[in-house]
Amino acid sequence: MTGVTPLGLLALLDALTLLVTSALLLYPVVRYSTNVAHPRGTLALSAAFFLLTVAAVDAVLYGASLRLSAVVLLASLASLVGTAAFARPFLSLPARPGDTGADAGDDATEPAPFESQFGQEGDR
DSSP: OOOOOOHHHHHHHHHHHHHHHHHHHHHHHHHHEEEESHHHHHHHHHHHHHHHHHHHHHHHOOOSSSHHHHHHHHHHHHHHHHHHHHGGOOOOOOOOOTTSSTTTSSSOOOOHHHHHHHHHOOOO
């Protein structure tokens, strides 16, 4: 059996902190789902922290591997999904050229709610 090293203790503390963070993010969504503003974003960020926990434990036990890279990639994608879920209400995207929707003919995009408020202040 190998001895406990300071680096191993630090990695264990890192994994424990990430696990507690993912649990603290997950608890309000499970317990009070009707009061959480962005449950999908919170779940995705919680999954990202949990996957980082798995990656930290895997790195300590097995070292660098393709599996570790795949878990870190999944964690970063979950973080991207969570961030996009939080940012979605503030984004206004132009219509793509191939869209055949009802508003595909409009060249101007509808501004996000906070942008229209700033535009109206100058008219007063």
